[in-house]
Amino acid sequence: MKKIAAVILTKNEEKNIKDVIENVLNCVDEVIVIDSGSNDATAFLAENNGARVLYREWDEDFSAQRNFVLDKTDADYILYIDADERMSTELIKSVKNVVTKCDVKQYSFMRQIEAFGFEYKHGIFAPDEVTRLFPRTEVKWEHKVHERPVCHLPKQKLSGTLMHYTYDSWQQWLNKAGQYTSIWAEDSFNKGKRVGKSAALTHGFYGFIRAYFLQLGFLDGWAGLYSSLQHFFYTLLKYWKLYELQQKNK
Template sequence: MSDVTVVVLTKNEEKNIAAVVQNAKKVAAEVLIVDSGSTDKTVQLAEENGARVVYRAWDNDFSAQRNFALKHVKTEWVLYLDADERMNDELCCAIEKAMATKAQKQYSIMRKIHAFGFTYKHGIFKPDEVLRLFPVN
């Protein structure tokens, strides 16, 4: 198992939470949910699927939520996922390989949008790179 914590920020994500936690477990030593006060079953489902949940009220500061999460990470690496994102096998292998190098750098992930039975390749939903994996120092 990798030495990475997958962090997911949530509020009312009961339709996505079980799937993202299960998907994150493909690479994660721990799945950490930072919940912003869900009123649905997000927290319950996250815990039932093996995630650790911490709470921080949403104050319209996305960076503050992520920085709060870092205070709770106990592994050498952190990977941020959104509740509606899923990693395919190719990405899981790339993550494992990147961490095995022990390089102290950030890694970006090519995000592809799949919606309404279609994979977007152009326009505002074209694939884009997002920084998501990095060592915690």
């Protein structure tokens, strides 16, 4: 039977790390935590619950964190899971079944998002399909933020659900929005992307329209409205930061 390793990126995840390790150990042979410098009990709890903890200094590059593990294990398959995600019983069975069959494919499954205590059905937090299980030697990740896997194997969608228990407060969302938009703006600037003031505003307004109307966020009531407003602010912020970088580097 092929060996499978779960990979979890962490930074101060002491409230989540024990539960996520217990969850993934139902279908993997090894759990590897890639920590970027936690100053809480994350590493201690991870090791005490059966994970191997590796440290990689944070350089504002999520893909680099994910790629770091690829030569640190001899596992045949890599399953990427975030600390605030949990696999359903059905998904755990699906993962075990495909690894037993040893098919050389990449595998996706549906992710359901719960944010601010609300389980979203529409809008920017609507359920989405994510690809997270790969033969170890067949995947690389790209982009510093909002990273995506590059794998040229056929893709198969598995049954079951990945629950993502994301933001539990506005402050947590603001902290991550600030971090992600800064990384995006700097990376985009270095790649030659440019934007004007009016274009930054246009991107922000379109982000709201897409989330609230095109993706039917209004069907989620007040939760859909404020998540769409968040997306407006997030989109505007990342383009405005790009504009500021242009001005500073003239």
